[in-house]
Amino acid sequence: MSRTLVQPVGQKKLTNVAVVRLKKHGNRFEIACYKNKVLSWRSGVEKDLDEVLQSQIVYSNVAKGVLAKSKDLKAAFGMDDQAKICLEILEKGELQVAGKERESQLSNQFRDIATIVMQKTINPETQRPYTISMIERLMHEIHFAVDPHSSSKKQALDVIRELQKHFPIKRSPMRLRLTLPQHNFEDSLAGKLNEWKTVIVSKDVSGSQLSIVCEMDPGLFRDCDALVRNLQGRSEILAISVHSEGNIDADHCDGHEDVSSSPLSTEPPKKSATDELTDKMKKQTLAPKSDPAEGSNQVKQNKCSTCDAIVGDAKQYREHFKSDWHKHNLKRKTRQLPPISAEECNADVELSDSKGNLNEYNF
Template identity: 40%
Template sequence: MPINQPSGQIKLTNVSLVRLKKGKRRFEVACYQNKVQDYRKGIEKDLDEVLQIHQVFLNVSKGFVAPKDELIKAFGTSENDVIIKEILDRGEIQLSEKERQLMITKINNEMLTIISAKCINPKSKKRYPPTMIHKALTELKFSVVLNRPAKTQALEAIKILVSSQIIPITRAKMRVKIELPTADHDDAVDDSVVAQVKRLLTTSVHNESSTTIWSCTALIDPVSYRELVALCDKRGTLQVLDMAVIDEAK
C-alpha cells in the first residue's frame, strides 16, 4: 500500500537504500549515508540512527510499504526490527554515483595507507608515500572495488607490487618475541620445533635461555607469521612487538 504523503512533506534526502530479495519479492529500507557500514562493523547499533524511516518497503522511491502478509510469507514474521536487521545484514547497498565515487575514494585511501605502513624501499629502508604507491598501482592498472575490505585489497596490491618491482619495494619485517618451553620443562617442545622456529627468523636481535624456557626477540618476514603461530600454538607464546620495522639498524 502506498504512503499518503501530505502536500509539502519533506522528501527523503541523502538516502541510501539497502535491498534484499526474498522469494519473488524485493524488500527495501531507507538509511542514512555511511550508517549501514557503521552498523555492519558494530560501530552503530541503534536502528533509529541508521534508518531514515523505521519501516520496510517494497519500493522506497514510490512510498510502497511492504504489507504484513508479504512480510510473513517472506520472512516468517511481521516483527519489524527482526526483518530490518536481516535486510541490513544481508541486503545489497544501493549507492548513487556520487556515493559510489566517495566510497571508492575512501577505500582507495585506506588501502594506500595500509600499503605505505607495511612496505619499504629495500635499499633506503624507508616507507613510500601513498601518492607514489598510487602512481605505481595506476601504471599496473590495479584499481579498488566496492564491497571488499581495504585491507584485503591492500594485501593483493602488495603482492602485485612486490612481484612486478615497478618500484623497488618489499614487505617490512615484523619484530616478534617468541618463548618456547625447553627440555627441562614439563610441557617441553621437541628440539626440531626450536630449529624450525630459528629457520624462520631473519635477524636475531636478542636471545635469552634458561633451563626451562628458550626466548628470542627477532625479525621475521610477514609471510612466515602464520607458520610461526602454528609452531608456537599451545606450546609457547608468540608476541608481535612491531608490525612493520622500518629501519632494521634500530
C-alpha cells in the same frame, strides 16, 4: 496501495533517501533510510533507530511509494511486524547508494588500502617505508581498481604482490620473541632460522630456557610458530611491522665510499632500482623556472602566479593545476603565506604523511 514519502520542502525528490533492499522468498522489500546513517548503524556508532530510518514501513518500491503486501511479509519473514522486519532488512539488506557517494566510498577504501600497503612494506635498500603519496602513485601505475565487496587488508596483500613484480618493494619484517629449551634450539630451530634468512636481534639465556628476539618475513610466521610449539616453546609478536630508524642517507651509505665526492671519479655512480623509482616519481613534479633569454625559438612558456613559477607549454600548464604542488600553494595562498617550490612541497607532503601515520606503524 501506495504511500508517498514526505520530502523536504525545496529539495528534489528522493535526494535525501538511502534505500536498503532485501530480496527474499521471490519478493523485493525496501526501507527508506537517511543518508550516511546505515553504515554508522551497522558499525555500532549510531544507536538511535529513529536517526537511521525515515519511517518504520516496508516498501516493495520506495521510489514509487508502493507498500509491501502483508501476505508477502508473512510468507518471507513469518510475521507482519514491520518494526522487526525493518531491523532485519537494515542488518542483511543491500545498501543502494548514489554515484557520488559510491565514488567517495571507493576513494576512502583506496586510501585505506594504500595505508595498509605502506605499513606492511619497506624500501629494500633503505629499510624505510615509502610515503603514502608514493604508494598511491604506484597503485595508479599498476591500474589498481578497488573491489568494494572485498576487505581492504586482502586487497592490500594482493597489491603488494603486484607491486613486487614492477618496483623495488618488499614486505617489512615482523619482530618475534621465541622462548624454548636451549637444547631444542641448537638441534632443530637454528638451522630453520638460517634457512628462512631470519635476523637475530638478541639472545638471552635463563637457566635452561633460551629467549630469542628475531625479525622474519611475515609469511613464515605460521611455520615458525608451529615449529616452536612442537619444540615445547612459545612465540610472541613484538611488532607487526619493523622499519629502520635514523637518517636514511646514513643507513643507505654506511660502509660505502662516496664516489660523487671523489675528485678522481670520472663516471657517475650507477643508479639503483630504488633511485630510478624515485626519479620516476619526481618527474611528476614540474621543472623550475627557465631563463626567458635562452632563445627566441622556444615554445611559449606559461607562468603560474600562485606558485610563482614557469610551468611550460599549454599542456603542462593545464596539468600543473591538477598537481599537488599547485593545490598546496593554493592552501598557503588562502592563509596569506608565500608560495614554495616543488621540492619544498614534496618535503612538506612527506613530513605530514609521516606524522599522520606515525601511530599506525606499531599496531
